[in-house]
Every structure is written in C-alpha cells, then in structure tokens.
Amino acid sequence: MxxxxxxxxxxxxxxxxxxxxxxxxxxxxxxxxxxxxxxxxxxxxxxxxxxxxxxxxxxxxxxDSEELPNEGKVHHLAFTASDIEEEYARISSLGLSGLDPEIRDLPSGARFFFFNGPDGERIEFFQPAFLA
The missing domain is CATH 3.10.180.10 (2,3-Dihydroxybiphenyl 1,2-Dioxygenase, domain 1)
Known part of the structure; x- marks a missing residue:
C-alpha cells in the first residue's frame, strides 16, 4: 500500500x-x-x-455556511503528553470547558484526559504507557 x-x-x-x-x-x-x-x-x-x-x-x-452535520465529524484530536499530571494541572488552571473530572487510566498503563477546543472539538492529552 x-x-x-x-x-x-x-x-x-x-x-x-x-x-x-x-x-x-x-x-x-x-x-x-x-x-x-x-x-x-x-x-x-x-x-x-x-x-x-x-x-x-x-x-x-x-x-456564512451551513453547520456541518454530526455525521462524519472527527471525534477528537489526541496529542502525546510527556507528563500527564502536569498537563492536567495546567489545563485545569485555564478553566477550559469539557475538562474530564480526573485523569483516566487504561489497562495498558496509558493515561489520558479530554477537554474542549474553542468550537467544542474534543482534545485529548494522552500519555503512553512507556512514558508513564
């Protein structure tokens, strides 16, 4: 391919x-x-x-265009974070909307949280297990 x-x-x-x-x-x-x-x-x-x-x-x-329908929209954008706790504290201090109430953990050891961008787009900060 x-x-x-x-x-x-x-x-x-x-x-x-x-x-x-x-x-x-x-x-x-x-x-x-x-x-x-x-x-x-x-x-x-x-x-x-x-x-x-x-x-x-x-x-x-x-x-001056119509709104996009919900179908086909990207669900979220994920960005790698090297220190998820530091980033969570920074984003929390900014008062951005849609912030998860806490950092979540995956069975693999990876950690993540979501918040909203300026148009409601979901942003994820993700710390892979090898950085945790």
Missing amino acids: GIRKIEHIGVRVSALEDSIEFYERIIGMKLLHTIGEVDDGLRLAFLAFPGQETVEVELISIK
Whole structure:
C-alpha cells in the first residue's frame, strides 16, 4: 500500500484567529501559513509542532455556511503528553470547558484526559504507557 502517514487533520472552526491562538497557546503548535484573506469566504490555517512539521492540523473557516452535520465529524484530536499530571494541572488552571473530572487510566498503563477546543472539538492529552 502507498499510504504512509497522516498528512493533516482538518477541523472546522468559527473564528480562525481565535482557534490559531488556542492551538498555539494551549497545545503548543506553531502557525505555518494561512490561505485566504480576512474577508474571503474560505480561509485555512495550517499548524504543526516545531521540528515535527510532517503532520499538520488544518483549521477551516467558512463564512456564512451551513453547520456541518454530526455525521462524519472527527471525534477528537489526541496529542502525546510527556507528563500527564502536569498537563492536567495546567489545563485545569485555564478553566477550559469539557475538562474530564480526573485523569483516566487504561489497562495498558496509558493515561489520558479530554477537554474542549474553542468550537467544542474534543482534545485529548494522552500519555503512553512507556512514558508513564
């Protein structure tokens, strides 16, 4: 098979600049580039982690369009955390919506928690067992 990696994940957003700021400040990504001007009907922003630009998050802003149906939406975006307890404390201090009441454990030893992004997209911070 010729498929070898995830290229990018597209997330529909209502306010592009707010979402860029969220993914930079909260998640730690950096803005690579944008497509479209402020008054354009379609605007895109591409972000990645510094030094790991082979997989991107694409933020999609479509002005004056219908809402997407629930079917086919991505359930969540998961990001690897090296210290899940430190990240849980940091996210808790920010007062973000949808934060799980506690860190959850998997039988494998991995640990994770969820919270909401600016448009209600679910964000997961995940610490694999080998980092626990």
